[in-house]
Amino acid sequence: MARRSSHTPEELRQRILEAAQNIIEREGLIGLSAREIARSIGYSPGTLYNIFENLDDVLLTLQTQMMASLVDVMKAVPTAETPQLTIDALAHAYVDFALDNKRMWNLLFTHYLPSEMAAPVALIENVNIVSSIVESAIAPLMAKAGKxxxxxxxxxxxxxVHGVTAIAVTxxxxxxxxxxxxxxxxxxxxTYTRGLTCK
Amino acid sequence: MARRSSHTPEELRQRILEAAQNIIEREGLIGLSAREIARSIGYSPGTLYNIFENLDDVLLTLQTQMMASLVDVMKAVPTAETPQLTIDALAHAYVDFALDNKRMWNLLFTHYLPSEMAAPVALIENVNIVSSIVESAIAPLMAKAGKxxxxxxxxxxxxxVHGVTAIAVTxxxxxxxxxxxxxxxxxxxxTYTRGLTCK
DNA sequence: ACTTCCAATTGACCGGCGTTCATTTTTATT
DNA sequence: AATAAAAATGAACGCCGGTCAATTGGAAGT
Incomplete structure (x- = not known):
C-alpha cells in the first residue's frame, strides 16, 4: 500500500521520534525496539528504515534534540546578582532538566553509538555551548586568570555538577x-566557587 | 552429557565471569550475549542457566566484583601528609581505576538492572565503604563540622570526581x-578543599 | 474515465538473541 | 553391574534488527 495514512514524511519522522521517546521514558532503553516503535505508530517495521538508517540513527537524533533542549534551558537562565548565584541557578537548571527527563537524559550519556557513526555537528556544538555558558558565568570570579x-x-x-546529577537520577x-x-x-x-575566590 | 570437562562448578562460574568480562572489554555491553559467552568457553548456552539465573545475574555479579576491586584500590591508598593530599591521591586512584577498566567501570553505573532485581548487599555495602573512606579523608578539614x-x-x-571520571572515560x-x-x-x-578550609 | 507510473508501504525472510526444559550423558554410589 | 544423581545438552519458543522484492494506491497525463 502507499500513502495510506495522511502523514507527510516529516510528520512520520516526528511520530517515530515521539514514539521512541515515549517508550524510553516508560520502559527505558531496554524496551525500545524498531518493532515496538512501528507497532505504536501503526506502521510496519520496514517503514522505519525508509526514514532512518537504523535504530542508532533514531537514538542519535533524539540525543541531538535533547541536547538542544538542554541548551535552550540553560540559555534561558537569567544572570543573577552575583556570579555565584548565576552559577547556582545554572546548576539548578541542569539538575532540573535531568530530573524531568531522567531516562532521556541518561540516554545522552550512557548510550554508546557504534564508533563508525560520527556524532552530528549540531550535537557537538551544543555541548560546547553549555561549556561556554558556564565559562561566562565563572569568568567574573577569575578576573586575573587566563582563558x-x-x-x-x-x-x-x-x-x-554532572556527576551529582548522574548519581541522583539513578x-x-x-x-x-x-x-x-x-x-x-x-x-x-x-564550596567550589569559594575555593576559586579565596586564597 | 555431564561433567565432560574437568571444571568444578566454581571453576565454571569463574570462566563464565571471565569470558563475560573479556567480551565487554573488547566489544562493550552490546557484544555480550549468553550464546557468545557459551561459545567462548566451549559450552552450550543452557549451561549458563545452570549456574546463573540469567544474563543480568552475570552482570550483577560482575558489578559486585568490580565494586569490590574499587574498594580494594581505594583502601590501599596511603594517608598522605595533608588531608588535601590524601583526597587528591584517592581521586587519582579512582580515576585510574576507571581508566584501566573503562567499559567495566561504565557497567557499574550505566547498566540498569530490571527493577525487580535487588542489588546484592555486598554491592551496596561497598558503595558505602567508598563514601566512608572519603569522609574519613575530608573530616580533618572540617573540624568544627557535624557528622x-x-x-x-x-x-x-x-x-x-565521579562526574569528571564519567566524562573522561567516554x-x-x-x-x-x-x-x-x-x-x-x-x-x-x-579548589573544593580550598573552599572548605577558607572562609 | 482510464491508464500509467512511481513513491510509499509492506511483510516475509535472514540470522541472532535470551531463556526453558525434556532428554541424554557421565560420574559416583551401592 | 545396576542404579541414582549430577551435569550438560540442544531443540524449541518468541522475540529482535535489518533487508528487499513485491504490492498498493494516489497523482498525473491523456
Missing part, C-alpha cells in the same frame, strides 16, 4: 537522589 | 578525556 584557566575551572566544575541509596540532588549540587557549587 | 555536614561535603565532592571531545582526567580531578579536589 585556558577559566576553561579548565569551568569544565571541572561542570563535570562535577535514585539508588538514601543520600544522594532525586530528592536531594539540588542540595548536593548547591554544596558543590558553593 | 552530617561531613557526609554531605564528602558525597558532593565524590559525586564531582573520550569524546578534546578537552576532558582520558589524557586530561587526572588534571581535571585535581582541579576539582584542590
Amino acid at each position: 585556558l584557566e577559566i576553561e579548565v575551572a569551568a569544565k571541572a566544575l561542570w563535570a562535577g 535514585d539508588k541509596g538514601p543520600t544522594l537522589n532525586s530528592a536531594t540532588a539540588h542540595a548536593f549540587a548547591r554544596q558543590l557549587v558553593t | 552530617l555536614e561531613i557526609e554531605v561535603a564528602a558525597k558532593a565532592l565524590w559525586a564531582g 573520550d569524546k571531545g578534546p578537552t576532558l578525556n582520558s589524557a586530561t582526567a587526572h588534571a581535571f580531578a585535581r582541579q576539582l579536589v584542590t
Whole structure:
C-alpha cells in the first residue's frame, strides 16, 4: 500500500521520534525496539528504515534534540546578582532538566553509538555551548586568570555538577537522589566557587 | 552429557565471569550475549542457566566484583601528609581505576538492572565503604563540622570526581578525556578543599 | 474515465538473541 | 553391574534488527 495514512514524511519522522521517546521514558532503553516503535505508530517495521538508517540513527537524533533542549534551558537562565548565584541557578537548571527527563537524559550519556557513526555537528556544538555558558558565568570570579584557566575551572566544575546529577537520577541509596540532588549540587557549587575566590 | 570437562562448578562460574568480562572489554555491553559467552568457553548456552539465573545475574555479579576491586584500590591508598593530599591521591586512584577498566567501570553505573532485581548487599555495602573512606579523608578539614555536614561535603565532592571520571572515560571531545582526567580531578579536589578550609 | 507510473508501504525472510526444559550423558554410589 | 544423581545438552519458543522484492494506491497525463 502507499500513502495510506495522511502523514507527510516529516510528520512520520516526528511520530517515530515521539514514539521512541515515549517508550524510553516508560520502559527505558531496554524496551525500545524498531518493532515496538512501528507497532505504536501503526506502521510496519520496514517503514522505519525508509526514514532512518537504523535504530542508532533514531537514538542519535533524539540525543541531538535533547541536547538542544538542554541548551535552550540553560540559555534561558537569567544572570543573577552575583556570579555565584548565576552559577547556582545554572546548576539548578541542569539538575532540573535531568530530573524531568531522567531516562532521556541518561540516554545522552550512557548510550554508546557504534564508533563508525560520527556524532552530528549540531550535537557537538551544543555541548560546547553549555561549556561556554558556564565559562561566562565563572569568568567574573577569575578576573586575573587566563582563558585556558577559566576553561579548565569551568569544565571541572561542570563535570562535577554532572556527576551529582548522574548519581541522583539513578535514585539508588538514601543520600544522594532525586530528592536531594539540588542540595548536593548547591554544596558543590558553593564550596567550589569559594575555593576559586579565596586564597 | 555431564561433567565432560574437568571444571568444578566454581571453576565454571569463574570462566563464565571471565569470558563475560573479556567480551565487554573488547566489544562493550552490546557484544555480550549468553550464546557468545557459551561459545567462548566451549559450552552450550543452557549451561549458563545452570549456574546463573540469567544474563543480568552475570552482570550483577560482575558489578559486585568490580565494586569490590574499587574498594580494594581505594583502601590501599596511603594517608598522605595533608588531608588535601590524601583526597587528591584517592581521586587519582579512582580515576585510574576507571581508566584501566573503562567499559567495566561504565557497567557499574550505566547498566540498569530490571527493577525487580535487588542489588546484592555486598554491592551496596561497598558503595558505602567508598563514601566512608572519603569522609574519613575530608573530616580533618572540617573540624568544627557535624557528622552530617561531613557526609554531605564528602558525597558532593565524590559525586564531582565521579562526574569528571564519567566524562573522561567516554573520550569524546578534546578537552576532558582520558589524557586530561587526572588534571581535571585535581582541579576539582584542590579548589573544593580550598573552599572548605577558607572562609 | 482510464491508464500509467512511481513513491510509499509492506511483510516475509535472514540470522541472532535470551531463556526453558525434556532428554541424554557421565560420574559416583551401592 | 545396576542404579541414582549430577551435569550438560540442544531443540524449541518468541522475540529482535535489518533487508528487499513485491504490492498498493494516489497523482498525473491523456
